[in-house]
Amino acid sequence: MATFYRFATARLLLPCLAASILAVGLLVGRDILGPGGYRFLIWNLFLAWLPYLAALWVAWHAGRGPLGAAAAVPVFALWLLFLPNAPYLMTDLVHLPGMDFVWWYDVGTMLAFAWAGFLLGIASLFAVQGAMRAHLGKAAGWGVVLGAAALSGVGVYVGRFLRWNSWDALLRPRALTSNLLAVFGDPSAYPRIVGVSGMIACMMLLGYITLLSVRRAV
16 A cells, blocks of 8 residues: 555645645635535546546556556546546636626636646546556557547537536447537537637646656756
8 A cells, every 4th residue: 555655646646635625625715705506516526536546546557567457458448538527627617607806716716626627637647648658658658648638628528518427428328429429510510629629638738748847857
């Protein structure tokens, strides 16, 4: 357990915990100021933690030989499925009301949750890329990063605008597939799809490159 703790903390566990604690603390403070109706953010933050924990599992087992790498394959699939829940928190700014003092506090609270989700997504990318690079090479590691960021952007669009959840891919695959084929088959929807998905993907990649740059500079 001590070895796994050192492994996890090397992959930004403590900053992710600190960001999440700050976000929840701000939400508690918002309830003290008056009911804001933002408790759903805790659930969204929990969903953002799932891909990070899955990424730690993948990276940990991938470093324990061929059998460990094989055991990590199904968790890798779940990681990729739930990864959009991390940057999804950034879209919760849509719930903000008018601009008074409490509005500014709400902005800070929303941004804290968005930052926590964003950091969790970046940290999970870092963990999985390390595992892929160790077993399949540098190119494969970056391929996973680019592909996962792009799919996360699409996943955020599907969640925010089409109102599907990650688990619908497991519980309602036919309905989800039918809806996606209808939407992605409509050229008039492409500007919004590309705009939203591309923005999220670019922000994740920029954050990830920033993380790598900071680590090299330290």
